[in-house]
Amino acid sequence: MKVLLTGGTGYIGSHTAVELIRAGYEVEILDNLANSKIEVLDRIFEIAGLKPKFHEVDLEDFSGVLGVLRNGEFDAVMHFAGLKAVGESVEKPLEYYEKNIGGTVNLLKAMKETEVRRLVFSSSATVYGDQKMPEKGLDETLVTGVGITNPYGWTKFMIEQVIRDFVKAEPEFSATILRYFNPIGADKSGLIGEDPNGIPNNLMPIVMKVYRGEIPALTVFGDDYSTRDGTCERDFIHVTDLAKGHVKALEKMRQGVAVYNLGSGKATSVKEIIAAFEEAAGEKLPVKYGERRAGDLAVLFANPEKAERELGWKTERGVKEAVRDTLRFLKNSQ
Ligand code: UD1
Numbered sequence: 001m002k003v004l005l006t007g008g009t010g011y012i013g014s015h016t017a018v019e020l021i022r023a024g025y026e027v028e029i030l031d032n033l034a035n036s037k038i039e040v041l042d043r044i045f046e047i048a049g050l051k052p053k054f055h056e057v058d059l060e061d062f063s064g065v066l067g068v069l070r071n072g073e074f075d076a077v078m079h080f081a082g083l084k085a086v087g088e089s090v091e092k093p094l095e096y097y098e099k100n101i102g103g104t105v106n107l108l109k110a111m112k113e114t115e116v117r118r119l120v121f122s123s124s125a126t127v128y129g130d131q132k133m134p135e136k137g138l139d140e141t142l143v144t145g146v147g148i149t150n151p152y153g154w155t156k157f158m159i160e161q162v163i164r165d166f167v168k169a170e171p172e173f174s175a176t177i178l179r180y181f182n183p184i185g186a187d188k189s190g191l192i193g194e195d196p197n198g199i200p201n202n203l204m205p206i207v208m209k210v211y212r213g214e215i216p217a218l219t220v221f222g223d224d225y226s227t228r229d230g231t232c233e234r235d236f237i238h239v240t241d242l243a244k245g246h247v248k249a250l251e252k253m254r255q256g257v258a259v260y261n262l263g264s265g266k267a268t269s270v271k272e273i274i275a276a277f278e279e280a281a282g283e284k285l286p287v288k289y290g291e292r293r294a295g296d297l298a299v300l301f302a303n304p305e306k307a308e309r310e311l312g313w314k315t316e317r318g319v320k321e322a323v324r325d326t327l328r329f330l331k332n333s334q
Contacts, residue, residue: 002026003250004074004116006059006107007081008052009036011194012122012180014044015187015243016078021048023247030068031081032058035197043191059103062110069114076118076250079107082155085201086295089152100155101162108166111173119175120249123160125235125263126153127179130297137235137303140179140259149295160259167257174256176249181235181263181302183242185322186329193329194239203234203270207277208330210285218285220270222292227299233267235301238317238325248311263302264315276323 003020007013008029014036017027021044029041029052038054045051057064059081069077082100083089089096104121111119128138130147145157163175184204186193200206209215223230245262278284308314 001075004028004030004072004077006030006079009040010080012183012239012242013080014040014192015239016246017044017052018048018187019243019247021050027052028072030055030057040192047187047189047191059106062106065106066110066113069110069116074116077111077116078120078246080122084152086150086152087201089150093151096151096155101158104159104162117173118253120246121163121177123177123179124156125179125181125300127157133299137265137301139303140261140306164257174253176253177259178249179261180242181237183239184236185238186325187240188325190328190332211281217288219288219290221290221296223289225298227269229269229271231270232296233269233299235263236268236319237264237315238322241315241317245313248313252311260307261302261304262307263304265302265304267299267301268319276320280323280327
């Protein structure tokens with residue numbers, strides 16, 4: 001089977017490319033390199049033994065996308081490409097709506113025209129908004145779209161709806177929507193990992209920059225939450241587990257639209273992440289405690305039972321392993 005990965009040189013796309021190749025799939029990548037580097041292709045080759053064919057195309061370029069799909073004879077598309085900086089999305093909402101939603105619409109139009117009928121989409125736990133956390137974690141039956149606090153999150157919510165409407169109108173198409181929790185870690189080779197351009201927004205890339213001395217200290221956003229240790233708790237998932245979830249999703253794809261959470265079901269606090277990092281690195285990180293960040297929820301974790309039941313998938317790697325793998329990537333990329 002042959003799969004096209006949009007955004008395939010990015011963090012999650014590149015790890016999924018590796019796992020797809022390992023599972024015997026043929027992979028091609030379409031990316032505009034806005035937030036990734038072309039060298040990732042050589043790293044994928046080093047890890048998995050095959051270098052994906054690469055198309056430097058922007059999803060806004062409809063004829064470019066159509067050309068790639070027309071020549072490729074793909075069995076499926078995995079759609080990772082998109083802008084993902086929460087803060088930036090508040091500053092530049094139109095760019096986010098145009099690129100994320102417009103790009104997806106172009107992709108679907110091109111898939112329709114070329115009859116590439118299977119799609120896996122990278123969604124986010126952010127679609128669950130600010131609802132009360134159930135004891136067993138957020139599950140896929142819950143209402144989405146209430147209390148989303150930023151345009152990035154809204155684009156994920158809206159794209160899910162675009163996909164549902166499209167598959168309803170074109171029943172020979174099928175789609176799987178994967179809602180990611182908090183991906184961290186790196187391939188165990190240390191050759192690929194999270195390497196965002198510019199100033200990072202997420203916890204682990206900031207921790208990495210603090211460790212390298214590129215940011216003077218980590219500011220923990222709030223330690224007065226009603227949680228175990230006062231800091232926020234999240235469901236951190238090793239990116240290799242996440243990537244393997246995509247392979248399962250493709251294997252098990254059925255008619256219609258299916259939605260799965262990809263998370264571990266466990267909540268780990270910001271303090272616990274810092275402690276795990278310090279233990280693996282063998283040194284203390286400079287840490288400050290600051291105000292709460294607007295829009296943050298105290299606790300967020302998945303109920304991953306549906307993915308286990310229907311895809312036969314669950315996480316196999318813990319936070320400690322993720323932190324060790326992150327450090328290996330950091331040391332390799334210095
Ligand atoms: C964020 C987004 C979410 C998006 C996800 C992946 C918000 C509210 N949510 O999730 O929509 O899908 O990223 O891009 O922005 N933290 C610190 N100090 C820092 C950075 C983070 O204490 O310098 C804390 C945060 O307060 C949070 C935790 O670390 O409690 C995780 O933060 P982050 O990595 O940004 O992920 P989320 O906020 O969970």
